[in-house]
Amino acid sequence: MSEHEKVNILLVDDQPAKLLAYEVILKELNENLVVATSGREALEYLLKNEVAVILVDVCMPELDGFELAGMIREHPRFQKTAMIFISAIQVSDIDRLRGYEMGAVDYVPVPVIPEVLRAKIKVFAELYRKTRQLERFNAELEDRVRARTAELEASTAQLRESEQRRSLAIAAGKMGSWDWDWVNGDWMWDEGQYHIFGVDPESFEVTPANVQALLHPDDVGELRKAMAQFNKGVTSYEAEFRVRRPDGTICWCVGTAAATLDKGGRVVRVSGVTVDITERKLAEQRQNLLAREVDHRAKNALALAQSIVRLTRGESVKAYIRAVEGRINALARVHTILSLSSWQGAEIGKLVDEELAPYSISDQVTFSGSEIQLEPATAQTLALALHELVTNSAKYGALSTLAGRLSVKWENREDFLDLAWEENGGPPVKKPASRGFGTRSVIASVESQLGGKAEFDWRSEGLICRLKVPLNGHFAASAREPQHAAMLDKAMPSRASRSADA
Template identity: 80%
Template sequence: MDHEKVNILLVDDQPAKLLAYEVILKDLGQNLVIASSGREALEVLLKTEIAVILVDVCMPELDGFELAAMIREHPRFQKTAMIFISAIQVSDIDRLRGYEMGAVDYVPVPVVPEVLRAKVKVFAELYRKTRELERLNQDLEDRVRARTAELENSTAKLRESEERRSMAIAAGKMGSWDWDWITGDWMWDEGQYRIFGVGPESFEVNPANVQALLHPDDVDQLRKAIAEFNKGTRSYETEFRIVRPDGDVRWCVGTAAATVDDSGRVMRVSGVTVDITERKRAEERQTLLAREVDHRAKNALALAQSIVRLTRADEVKAYVSAVEGRINALARVHTILSLSSWQGAELSKLIDEELAPYSLGGQIKLAGSEVQLLPATAQTLALALHELFTNSAKYGALSTRTGRLAIGWQVEDELLTLTWEESGGPLVMTPKSRGFGTRSLLASVESQLGGQARSDWRAEGLLCRLEVPLVRKTAATTAPGNFEAASSAELQRASG
């Protein structure tokens, strides 16, 4: 610390005098900072920590007195040492004015190098010692604060630990117990009683009564724990189930530790019981969700595989376009179902998704209330709607600006009836043969969903009527794994 350099600011408008001050003060071994005007000095002060300021009284624009006054107005520099250098005879009034402005000493011109060095050295050393003392005080304060914080933190942790234990007990998630191995006496706390669903006023804690509350498949866990302690085991942990008097089954994890005497004989066993039922149920839900995701992925892949394998086209470009359209339709409905956690999809959302690629203004009119579809029904209808939209955009009402399309639907006795009515488009003629899209639409609606699909090729436009049951009629169609098989089989028959 004694060899730490400090910054000394030299302020004078005459370069020759600044050079002379530098030569005189160089032997002090400090950092000399130069400023050729009052304004430049102020800029240096705002950027650099200064120990001593050596300033000329007579300077243009901003003289030494004015500079000192401005420096003293700033809170950071109210104690900074300033030495005035004056080339004129200084009167007592001038000295008084200088001291009022913040000067700590005067040096007359011509400057005596030894005197200037001595004065600057004194104030530089004073600044260094002051800073060292401040650092020591700060270090002491930091240590006191650190010790205080440690004590407060330790106290807070103890308080927090007790609060967590109290909260856990109050929430019925944790309980503690104690078993006197010699006398057979048991002690349960309130949390233990709550986990087991009994009360101290009606339940006597003893091995027989405790065993009666254990799940029959987990009774051996208690016997195994007792046997382990008799063999010299000092701690034991296991998961087990209990059956409360009201029939509620709870999962618990129990931890026990033995206290022994000098001969190693077990004197008592103490433990903690934690109710982990919610965690177990979450694990079961996660497992079911993983299986469901796997099942849904297989469904989607089976449909995609069938679409790719069975799509027909005369040109590669047409084939790619058809496959992409059907895969995209499948992807869109998959997104809708994913957002609902595969609980189902609204019919209006399926139609909106199929409408998205088209900019048709007011050509399409929709009418119908909200209808929730099962996942399998939503997938099939999404592909059917895609075929209808695609055919209409290529050959029907949506292929011209004058064409109009009305889609309406209603539900009665769990039967969805959807009407597709085109008008104003090109003249329609009954096709001599049905394409893959039309045949797969009919096959999927009728065979997969147990519904009916009727098409009337009127001259003014196609009229299609789909009737789809909203409740599946057979267990076979809803069993996991059947949907993808049915999809592939029906699309295969449609392609034939």
């Protein structure tokens, strides 16, 4: 309802002349004047319309003014409607009290003074109009409040959802965030930060002393350095550091912090993010270790190849090439076996099988033994020794004839590989006057390289060779492998004094 909108004023009296007089008096108010000649007619109108003021005669047939007022007040919509009684008779104080109890707001005696009646009606009409305006404003305000509340709830839900997504992203990225009130010393950690430091949010109190206690002693200086930088006016800082969790594990982190300064340039707040980079650090360490391992193995392989090329001899160029190729192939075969195990080692049975594979199609060769895992360096050196034994047997021993037989057996005896190489049925064997290259190579490989023992028994019916190789690391591979060529050189006589292979 606007300020100038007309209101309804209901005039109730059983005498038309009085109603006409009231209309004349109240016409100047410029409101909607509605007349009713009985209480029943007045009730019918009220049920269908809003009324600002009811001017009712006390003395009416059927329903008098008091009874009509009581019925009006029983209706929820008209419990606060202003009612003014007009009485042509002198009413007592008891009558007035009864009228007020029925909801009357005022009494107007007869004869009516036009100015007084207009003034009273005008006051209640304006009050009704202002009340309706206030109700409308309240309704609009409530609508706005509801709309604003809905917006805030939606915004809060979005913020909560965003925070959940941020928390999930931080958790997935192994990140944590924190905030430090530089002035008051108050800290705020999120769940990710507690998780990175491995502490319980319910029991751990975030203080500089408690945080420092979780840092690796060698990295505490970074914290002090960061604080010193902030005191100098630096607004951002980044550093890597280690966290010693209460369970003893070490966590590598990278922290980024930013400072908020006041107008005087003093730090008032520091906020930051911590990222768990442990996996990255471990990957870097594994990569560095792998690079060193590759370099180490490449040098060892080159050293072995160098010694093979330098020490191999042959009666002709073709014989020399065949001998070198055979030894290089033996080295390649053991490398294949080691690569399949990610260079964790090689099983002795696979080495023997690879070296004897060309002769395993017949019944000339038998081999057996327990499953023994060899270190990579031991496997490489032992493979070359087996290759020399197979080559010598194929040239001069049991594998040089179809009637020859070869048996290879091995077992683990007190952390030593005990391998027995036994030949039978081949050409008659005589003990050589001097050791040939193959024999010297086996001895050099087993004894100089592996710290073991190589024994040869030149029986007439066939060679027996026993190799004893330590399995528990008596000779560290890392210390001996690069010296392979030098050891072979030392174990072998000069080229001029070498005799033919035994």
